[in-house]
Amino acid sequence: MQFALQKTDDKTSARAGEITTDHGKIQTPIFMPVGTAGTVKGVHIRDVKEDVKAQIILGNTYHLYLRPGTKIIEEAGGLHRFNGWDGAILTDSGGYQVYSLSGTRKLDESGVLFRSHIDGSKHRFTPENVIDTQRSLGSDIMMAFDECTPYPCDYEYAKNSLDxxxxxxxxxxxxxxxxxxxxxxxxSLFPIVQGSTFRDLRIKSAEVIASYGADGNAIGGLSVGEPHEVMYEMTALVCGILPKDKPRYLMGVGTPENILESIALGVDMFDCVMPTRNGRNGMLFTKNGIINIKNKKWENDFSPVDPEGTSFVDRQYSRAYLRHLFAARELLGGMIASQHNIAFYLWLVREARKHILEGDFAQWKAQMIPKIKQRL
Known part of the structure; x- marks a missing residue:
């Protein structure tokens, strides 16, 4: 994997670059739709590629290890062939899922013993078998196995977890x-910076991670309940230490506002389940604000979902029709909303990149954030 830094914004730390993988080029900043179980939930691979115009998607080691299992994916020839996606894939190591199973797992220095959320069966993850699993999945970018600390946590816990x-x-x-x-x-393997919200631990971790000279580096353990201001503080601190000539990936972030603010701090890569999860619940992100499509006010609004949008959804469907689908509990409603939201996120990072290259990112961001935050 290679990364070429093309331009850094004069007024912020925002960067435009290009990652080259064996499954194609990725222009940064980039948002990566989450395909936890080998699929972007509710959206066809065709639409992820042709309409949403994603350049990379995620898979999750924990979920794919449990179902369908690495043996089946190996027999298929890897995750790309199994799900029909010919672009780049990043796989999360499962560390976050193990963190979320805190009531049913036992962690020590050798690894983690946990119970499957599917059938309660016992399994063990170690750094070694997590890498082996990601080799079997065949992702372009593998993530190191880590422990994601909860928020809040005390200093000693965070220190021991970081070790x-x-x-x-x-x-x-x-x-x-x-x-x-x-x-x-x-x-390629990306290490992950941890350290909770403690500055000295974050500095120590960023220095350790930077010393490995990996193809790229990730920032984990944020967007887990801490105030946004703290997330931005930790992100800025870490971005100031991680190598400038390697991509930086802020894991699990976040709202459109979070993404723009973090781009300004020097982050290149993002992922989040919010576009699809919120879409399935009727929340739509648009260029002029947030819509709850279930509200009665959209009942006879025959304008496009996003009048300024550029995706197939925005050209094809009205707000009234989409509201009807949710009222009728039609599965298509969540599918349309999910596709729209992912398309919006990808549009947002493409626009950010364009303005970084044009030299007016800071002004554009200042105009965009109040618009995309408001409720319509």
């Missing part, structure tokens, strides 16, 4: 060096 994350990283790197890709194309 484990760093030890696990060393084992992940060793395993990558001991193994080879299975499907004839390259795989």
């Amino acid at each position: 484990i994350t760093h030890k696990w990283l060393a084992r992940c790197v060793k395993r990558v060096e001991e193994t080879s890709p299975k499907y004839g194309y390259g795989q």
Whole structure:
């Protein structure tokens, strides 16, 4: 994997760049639709590629390991062939899912013992078998196994957790060096900065992660309940330490406003379930604000979902029709809303990139944030 930094904004730390993988180029800043179980929920692969114009999607090691299992995905020839996506794929290591299973898992320095959320069966994740699983999945970008600390947590917990994350990283790197890709194309490993909301721990972790010289680096353990101002503070702190010539990935973030603010701090890559999850519940993000399509006020509004939108959804469907689908509990309603929201997120980062290249990102961001935050 290669990364070319093309321009940095004069007034902020926003960057425009290009990642090259064996499954194509990715222009940054980029938003990555979440395909937890090998699919972007409710959206056809065709539409993810042709309408939404995604350049990279996510898969999740934890979910794919449990179902359908690595054996089946290997037999298919890897996740790309299994789900029909020919662009780049990033796989999360499962660390966040293990964090969310805090009531049914046991963590120690060697790894994590947990119970499946599907059938209660016991499984163990270690840095080694998490890398092995991601080799079987065949993602272009593999994530190191880490522990995501909860918020709030005390300093000693965060410190001990960080020590484990760093030890696990060393084992992940060793395993990558001991193994080879299975499907004839390259795989890169991204380490993850942790440290909760403690400045000294974040600095220590960012310095450790930077020392590995990885193809890219991630920032984890944020957007887990802390105030946005704290998230931005930690992000800015870490971006000031991580290498400038490698992409920076802020995991699990976030709202359109969060993404623009974090781009301004120097982040290149984002993912979040919000576009599809909120879409399934009737929340639409548009260029002029947020719509709850279930509200009666849209009952006879025959204007496009987003009059200024550029996706197939915005050209094809009216707000009144979409509201009707939700009122009738038709599955198509959530599918249309999800596709629209992902298209909006991808439009937003493309516009951010355009304005970084044109040199007026700061002014554009200042105009956009009040618009996209308001409720319509």
